[in-house]
Amino acid sequence: MIMDQYRNKCVTADEAVKVIKDGDWVEFGWGASYAGLLAEAIDKRRDELHDVNLRGGVILKPLPFIENDPEGEHFTWNSMHLSGYERKLAAKGLAYYIPIKYSEVPRYIRENCRTDVVAIQVAPMDEYGYFNFGVSISHYAAVIEMARTVIVEVNEDMPKVHGGYEHTVHISQVDYIVEAGRCGLPTLPSAAPSEIDKMIADHVLSELMDGACIQLGIGGMPNALGKMIADSDLKDLGIHTEMLVDGFVDMVEAGRVTGLKKNIDKGRMAYSFAAGSPKLYDFMHDNPSIAAYPVDYTNNPFIAAQIDGLISINSAVEIDLSGQVCSETAGPKIISGSGGQLDFVEGAYNSKGGKSFICLPSTFTDKAGTLHSRIKGMMTLGSVITDTRAGVQYVVTEYGKVNLKGMSSWQRAEALISIAHPDFRDELVAEAKELKIWRKKNK
Template sequence: MSFSEQYRSKRITATEAARMVKSGDWIEYGFCLAAPRAFDAALAERGDELSNAHIRTGVTVYPSLAFEADTTGGRFTWNSWHFTGLDRRYAAQGAAYYIPMRFAELPRYVLENQPTDVFVTQAAPMDRHGFFNFGISNSHHYGVIARAKKVIIEVNERFPRVHGGHGHGIHIDQVDHIIEGDNLPLAELPPASISDVDRAIAAQVLAKMTDGDCVQLGIGGMPNALGQMIAQSDLKDLGGHTEMIADSFVDMFQAGRMNGSRKALDRGRIAFTFALGTQKLYDFIDENPFVASYPVDYTNSTEVAGTIDNLVTINNAVEVDLFGQVCAESSGPRQISGTGGQLDFVLAGYRSKGGRSFICLSSTYRDKAGNIKSRILPTITPGGIITDTRSTTMYVVTEYGMFNCKGQTAWQRAEGLIGIAHPQFREELIAQAEAMGIWRRSNKR
């Protein structure tokens, strides 16, 4: 049977696919941009037929019609590998939950620990060799495919075809059913706005960078600022190895700063596991040999990324305490994002020969009442999640300076981190450090 004949034999409607879901099933949606649209809408039409079904996904960018149609909260439980604003809204309704993870380990979780009855993901149309491409969102899909009882591809003609790497596609032989979707546009994430504080922090990181560095950037205003500043700098021969590729990588490439020529691994290519940005990014990665989509247990593996010389990893934080512990994902016990790959790259950045790992945060924020609060704290807010332990943290950067925690005693850490806190809070932090027994009398004030 030809590939075209197989395609026709496996083609079904979204309604037919949704009817395959049973009460109690675990349904895995494609990661981030790959989450299904037509299937989700059809699942919403199941009315009161289902109970106690579970949807599992990550980095939610499309509102789920199925979940939002469940007014009782008894049809679906929403489970997310990484919270976005939509996930936080669903959690506030009492039926959405975060799944703690270290991103590099995610394929193993779905292979060993999480059952999958139905896996549904968007993908580019089948090519002449019988492959569907989901390289825009590779993540842990190969692991889900290996374990899922049913694999359903929802075709979207707007999806870019992204080179690999590996794990960036699936052959029709592995597909149970095919939905021809509605070809809806991909969600876009405009670059975050850049503040003067972001620029001040980015400038310090930029000063630590050299020609030939390999860059990993997290999401947010500061990494976006750094990408723009790199594009305008004199740096050359930079490489890219990251979990999420964003518009800033396009800027660095088009400015001639990033060519990957000095990378020993994936030379001449940016390795990534999922994309999220604007149409500029999606056009850039389409059929572009300069980019390579890989599963997350390759991009985020400490053993893999750590072999890249001069790896520079830049990530954000919510708060840092005087011991060097980093919370990057919660406000107290309330989950606001996720561990994602931050710990993966904090470890890889330090393991890399010549590598550097930076945790960046503004020194203060304003609470809902408009009061200024310090992000450098004596201890992490009660209930707060430790994303990076004190032994893994390297550089911490605020607009007031940079401090390298590695090898530093408790009193040295207290002195160094208070030194980059907002001046308004330093005396209070010193008093609290003294009370905790981590402030030496001769420390600089």
């Protein structure tokens, strides 16, 4: 019976995308979940379609329907979190950002966003008629619930992961099936940590304790911290994160992770999407220690706060002397998005024994070779505030860490200047004086 349904719904990619109409909104791809055959088939219909909006995020491979429509006459790409590739599209006016609080995205889908067609990649169907979402659970169940038509592209290389919930879709909810065979998965190379990344990670490592539950972001510093945790003598660590990355695999293989101290999902690693190396994808396949969840579970601050000792580690672009954090733009130029940073800043702080860390190098060098401080008197004009000053707990640079909770304006200025690059401290003191947040008795 199930196989009869399967055969009846199997079509070519070209046939499947005929359901897309002018003006439709199409959910397409998140992270390493990328339906390549459907992407090419959508592009083939370019000349006959108009005003089609496609939505996704953290895209790791080129989007042919956008690349081949440079004037945006037929397709528009809308991203909930820009990858490096999407950032380049945005700079050309070919991609647009949807501001999100990641934990709320399934609700946006159900209440605020239009979804006409879903075109996503899945693992092969099991004997019960379920297709597994694999590397991207995120908000897929919500878009399938709301869509007019659901197309799945079956990738035999997609890992089948354990739930959680909402990590599968039943064939009865699927309209068309496109078989892609073994087509691999996009990889996200781990950025090699710099010496500064390692220094920052070392400051965070000193705050970790046995039994802590870890959330890591992506990038050189989190990657460095993952390796340092793997090389440490910490034990019984847990994992609860929106994004599963290679650093977690290093920690597990080193014997640092058991999850046995977790208040919820005991003994299991909760995540919502994953991107990394083939080693990560192999680790995920049929691994009973994995718990795949929609993002309104993993990132819900109220759920995360139930886990004792939750440690959240995220990066930032800049911070001002009041403690406001920008993690998504450089002035008005968009870099990525807010993602789930605010979710975990709140969740970790409200966890019993939990701690939230915002990590950033003290400086950056522009294209002209000029050094700039990432700690500012005031935010760069146009910068978007990701975390409010009231929400931020620990801030870490290579020069140390400070806990801003409970500090007045002058204390915050003093603390943040103390972890700024020495070359900029006098300048920052002068700015603090001008802003009336520097006490005469300050050192």
